[in-house]
Amino acid sequence: MTDTVKEVQKKEAELQTGVERTRATRVYTPSVDILERKEDIVVTADMPGVDEKSVDITLEKNVLTIYGKVEPSIPENHRLVAAEYSVGDYQRVFTLSDEIDREGIQASVKNGELRLVLPKAEKMKTKKIEVKSEA
Amino acid sequence: MTMRHLVPWSFRKKGVPVRHDEESPFSLLQQEMNNLFDNFFSGFDLRPFEMPAGAFSPKVDVSESDREVTVTAELPGMEEKDIEVSINRDSLTIKGEKKDKREDKGRDYHLLERSYGGFSRTVPLSVEVDSDKIEAAFRKGVLTITLPKTAKAAEEKKKIRVRIE
Numbered sequence: 010m011t012d013t014v015k016e017v018q019k020k021e022a023e024l025q026t027g028v029e030r031t032r033a034t035r036v037y038t039p040s041v042d043i044l045e046r047k048e049d050i051v052v053t054a055d056m057p058g059v060d061e062k063s064v065d066i067t068l069e070k071n072v073l074t075i076y077g078k079v080e081p082s083i084p085e086n087h088r089l090v091a092a093e094y095s096v097g098d099y100q101r102v103f104t105l106s107d108e109i110d111r112e113g114i115q116a117s118v119k120n121g122e123l124r125l126v127l128p129k130a131e132k133m134k135t136k137k138i139e140v141k142s143e144a
Numbered sequence: 145m146t147m148r149h150l151v152p153w154s155f156r157k158k159g160v161p162v163r164h165d166e167e168s169p170f171s172l173l174q175q176e177m178n179n180l181f182d183n184f185f186s187g188f189d190l191r192p193f194e195m196p197a198g199a200f201s202p203k204v205d206v207s208e209s210d211r212e213v214t215v216t217a218e219l220p221g222m223e224e225k226d227i228e229v230s231i232n233r234d235s236l237t238i239k240g241e242k243k244d245k246r247e248d249k250g251r252d253y254h255l256l257e258r259s260y261g262g263f264s265r266t267v268p269l270s271v272e273v274d275s276d277k278i279e280a281a282f283r284k285g286v287l288t289i290t291l292p293k294t295a296k297a298a299e300e301k302k303k304i305r306v307r308i309e
Binding site: 042058 | 206
């Protein structure tokens with residue numbers, strides 16, 4: 010059981026066929042949590058080794074791409090003696106619906122955890138309809 | 145490879161907890177077989193202290209140079225105050241708890257892939273290290289522990305010249 014869980018923790022990304030990469034590193038799919046709140050959608054991704062400078066978020070049409078560059082962490086003159094994880098970049102692609110207010114997207118990285126806040130567009134916010142009692 | 149390596153099960157004797165996650169299809173198959181047998185033979189006794197599925201268990205890499213041993217662990221989203229590193233005579237233990245910061249769990253989540261919870265990992269040290277000079281740094285969600293070898297341990301590994309006779 011735990012082994013399948015570990016696999017989920019760091020899974021190699023499936024690259025689109027026909028896409029060639031220029032950086033000779035592995036690419037992993039970060040695990041994410043997606044929470045929908047009344048006003049926005051929050052995406053949290055585990056990307057250890059990534060900071061605010063090395064993460065790239067692009068929005069093209071309605072495709073949101075998260076890309077995190079990770080530099081190899083093994084110090085010079087060291088050789089790996091036991092490896093449970095290997096270092097690589099992170100990539101994950103999401104397709105957004107029209108409900109997102111593109112201008113208001115916010116992203117922050119702290120301790121290798123990326124947090125994206127995607128505010129819902131005004132018209133899509135859940136509206137509460139008040140029930141009036143008639144006398 | 146000794147005969148023992150070909151025997152697919154180990155009766156839950158995990159041996160040294162660090163291992164190489166090799167990419168070769170055979171080692172993957174062997175691992176799979178080990179798990180299969182382990183799971184089968186351990187299915188009858190109670191293991192109350194084992195972590196539930198989905199619990200956070202960070203992965204650890206160990207690298208070594210002539211002077212020091214470096215242990216790195218991926219701990220995304222953790223705070224340095226929640227990480228505890230301790231050293232024993234021949235092992236290093238990383239303990240901590242990844243706090244679950246999720247608001248109203250499960251209800252409005254579309255995707256829940258990240259894991260949380262307490263963990264404890266112990267890395268055996270094959271060489272003597274200077275326990276006063278160990279440094280631990282937490283950067284970008286990666287914990288790096290540098291353990292300098294003692295002068296004696298560093299000395300021990302000397303290259304032996306091959307002479308021509």
